[in-house]
Amino acid sequence: MPHTKSPIPPVLPTQEQWDAIIQNDSAYDGTFFYAVKTTGIYCRPSCKSKPPLQQHVEIFPSPDRAAAAQFRPCKRCKPEGRQLPDEEWVLQLTELIQQRYAEPLPLQELADRIHGSPYHIQRTFSRIMGTTPAEYTQQIRIQQASRLLTTTKLPITEVAAAVGLTNASHFSTLFRKLTGKTPTEYRNLSLEKEALLDE
Known part of the structure; x- marks a missing residue:
């Protein structure tokens, strides 16, 4: 989710600061800290994480100022000097x-x-x-697919695509593995329950 809560006008990086960020220059560590608006995270100049886009970067003189603007410390470079739990x-x-x-x-x-x-x-x-993160992601996808199957009339292939599973066959196999039913069986069972409630 984009970070939009900075309470003061953002300070943009100078060319020297931007060069230090791109080059992961540890010589600048402690002289400034940079935050990335799209992630809500702030880092040391030497951080080895994937370089951000320049227009998304704000500069802070200290970790406290970055934290006051509601940015979180980077887990990798630990700019505040202590490890995030x-x-x-x-x-x-x-x-x-x-x-x-x-x-x-x-x-x-x-x-x-x-x-x-x-x-x-x-x-x-x-x-x-x-x-694992991958297994958790699949669980969330199947939860969302279950909701779509019972609240919409979308075809199975569109339900699969809507939750990030573009291979319908793989989607059906995964759905059955986690729910014990195929997507069609799950939807039909839901419709049968609704019919019974309407009687």
């Missing part, structure tokens, strides 16, 4: 998946979005949630 980091991941389940979400994409390493994401998420 794993539980809070996993919460950010689940919120991201719930918001973007209809998009392709490979592990590297999740890592880029919340500034972590794929290995640490996989290990930490699995430890706290008892499932």
Whole structure:
């Protein structure tokens, strides 16, 4: 979700600061911190995360100022000097998946979005949630598909596409694995229940 809560006019990076960000120049660490409006996260200049677009960057003189503008510290470069609790980091991941389940979400994409390493994401998420990020994403997709099957008349292929599963055969297989029914069986059962309630 785009970050729009900064209470003061944004300070844009100078060319020197932007060069330091792009080059991950550790010589500038401590002289300024940059925040990315589209992720709501702030970093050190030396952060190895995927470079942001320049127009999305704001500059802050300290971690406290970035935090006051409601930006969160990067998990990878730890700009505030202390580690974000794993539980809070996993919460950010689940919120991201719930918001973007209809998009392709490979592990590297999740890592880029919340500034972590794929290995640490996989290990930490699995430890706290008892499932992998990929499995959790599939669960959210099937939950949303179940809702669409019972509240709309969309064809099965369109339901699949709406939740990020463009292969209808794979969608049906996954749906049955997680619910015990095919999408058609699930929809028909829901219609039968509605008919009984209407009698």
